Amino acid sequence: MSLFQLVYASHLCTDESVLPSIHSHAVRNDTAHVLSGMLLYANGRFLQVIEGERKDVLHTFSYIKQDERHDQVHVLSEKDIAEKTFTHWNMGFKHLQKDDLLAHPEFAAYLTSPFEQMKANLGTALAMLKAYSPAVKS
Numbered sequence: 001m002s003l004f005q006l007v008y009a010s011h012l013c014t015d016e017s018v019l020p021s022i023h024s025h026a027v028r029n030d031t032a033h034v035l036s037g038m039l040l041y042a043n044g045r046f047l048q049v050i051e052g053e054r055k056d057v058l059h060t061f062s063y064i065k066q067d068e069r070h071d072q073v074h075v076l077s078e079k080d081i082a083e084k085t086f087t088h089w090n091m092g093f094k095h096l097q098k099d100d101l102l103a104h105p106e107f108a109a110y111l112t113s114p115f116e117q118m119k120a121n122l123g124t125a126l127a128m129l130k131a132y133s134p135a136v137k138s
């Protein structure tokens with residue numbers, strides 16, 4: 001068993017009406033592939049962490065990358081891990097509203113910063129994903 005974690009950010013290139021179908025795809029497929037993680041959306045940007053068997057994570061990400069509902073897909077991190085951090089049973093999803101961002105002002109600007117800056121501040125990405133996740137291992 002070889003566990004892997006991939007974090008990426010991207011840009012929604014259509015309107016927000018597609019969000020429910022993206023979420024239901026992720027839940028259905030990730031349950032089948034035993035992937036878990038968290039997908040955040042706010043102000044036109046996605047931030048997602050995917051954890052699971054290396055081959056399953058990379059297989060699913062190969063589809064995600066080609067999905068025409070988003071573009072500017074930037075991998076922020078990919079690495080082998082000893083155990084999962086995001087222990088929710090499948091892919092969590094949160095469309096961050098104003099109140100969610102106000103609850104964590106330290107993350108409010110992160111999703112609107114340039115992708116290269118997001119990559120340089122990976123710790124913020126993981127802290128943000130954890131802050132809004134239903135279940136994490138500290």
Ligand SMILES: Cc1cc2nc3c(=O)[nH]c(=O)nc-3n(C[C@H](O)[C@H](O)[C@H](O)COP(=O)(O)O)c2cc1C
Pocket residue numbers: 010022025026027029030039046048050060063064065066067069070091
């Ligand atoms: C931002 C974003 C995140 C996504 N996350 C996942 C995911 O975690 N798992 C997944 O299977 N599909 C995810 N998708 C959907 C895939 O890109 C693709 O539509 C889906 O895997 C196709 O599934 P189907 O062949 O069963 O219709 C995501 C799409 C977007 C735009």
